[in-house]
Amino acid sequence: MPELPEVETVRRSLARHVIGREIMAVRVFLPRLVKWPEPDLFAARLTGRTIREIDRTGKYLRLRLDDTTEFIVHLKMTGELMFADNGVPEDMGFVRAEVRFADGAALFFGDARTLGALYALRPEELPRLASMMAMGPEPLTEAFSTAYLGDIARGRRAKIKSFLLNQKYVGGLGNIYADEALFRAGLHPERLASSLSPAEVKRLHAAVNEVIREGIEDGGTTIRNYRDGEGHVGLHQDKLRVYQRTGAPCLACGTPIQRVLIGGRGTHYCPKCQK
Numbered sequence: 001m002p003e004l005p006e007v008e009t010v011r012r013s014l015a016r017h018v019i020g021r022e023i024m025a026v027r028v029f030l031p032r033l034v035k036w037p038e039p040d041l042f043a044a045r046l047t048g049r050t051i052r053e054i055d056r057t058g059k060y061l062r063l064r065l066d067d068t069t070e071f072i073v074h075l076k077m078t079g080e081l082m083f084a085d086n087g088v089p090e091d092m093g094f095v096r097a098e099v100r101f102a103d104g105a106a107l108f109f110g111d112a113r114t115l116g117a118l119y120a121l122r123p124e125e126l127p128r129l130a131s132m133m134a135m136g137p138e139p140l141t142e143a144f145s146t147a148y149l150g151d152i153a154r155g156r157r158a159k160i161k162s163f164l165l166n167q168k169y170v171g172g173l174g175n176i177y178a179d180e181a182l183f184r185a186g187l188h189p190e191r192l193a194s195s196l197s198p199a200e201v202k203r204l205h206a207a208v209n210e211v212i213r214e215g216i217e218d219g220g221t222t223i224r225n226y227r228d229g230e231g232h233v234g235l236h237q238d239k240l241r242v243y244q245r246t247g248a249p250c251l252a253c254g255t256p257i258q259r260v261l262i263g264g265r266g267t268h269y270c271p272k273c274q275k
Helices: 004-018 039-046 123-128 146-153 160-165 175-185 198-217
Strands: 023-028 034-036 051-057 060-065 070-074 079-084 095-101 106-111 117-121 258-262 265-269
Touching: 004 051, 004 060, 004 079, 004 198, 023 039, 034 039, 039 117, 070 079, 117 123, 146 198, 160 175, 160 265, 175 198, 175 265
Parallel strands: 034 117
Antiparallel strands: 023 095, 051 060, 060 070, 070 117, 079 106, 095 106, 258 265
16 A cells, blocks of 8 residues: 555655646546545536645645645555646556546546545535544654654553554554564564653654655655556665565574564564564
């Protein structure tokens, strides 16, 4: 699933193209991906409007229109949002919706596994997206401080890996970057969040910010089909130290990387560096 660095990369790549463009027509080819309102009204709310801003909350992309409506996209596992100046979805399979602009360009939403979600919400309807509205502070923000992380971890009986994936605590963090941050901080993923010492909290805070910053700088991580809004793949997969390296030697000590399930999520770690 695209995580904060991937979604932020998509946001930045689309901002260069879609801001200021007027939506001429909207077609939805798989109506069940539209979660609110019903598909015809969804299309009507977008048609004739101009995109004024493109923002992001966690893993949600938020395209703000000139009448205060928000066109919100969650890519989920295999979603792609791609701009085409010529109006043709080149190299994109499984197109599920398209947004046509007045100048002939287009924005396409593709999704192989059809798990994505599309919304057109008025300001008063935003509480319908409870998970977005309740999102915790994001890495690289002032609100995501060492003090905040220590306070929120204190008393939490969840394993630290599951704790990091809870969007109520840390917004936008997902499986890839949680594994990488725990490795960098030298913390075993099955430790309880409440067991972290102040020094360990400080290391974890720094590690989370570092891996997220590097992921953004590298244009995200492409494991399978992730691409940004211009069709470019990410580069950060070449720098992963533990994620999906099961059995490979640890780049720090040579010990084989192990994989366990924590909260139903595949988790990768070095048993020597993360005791």
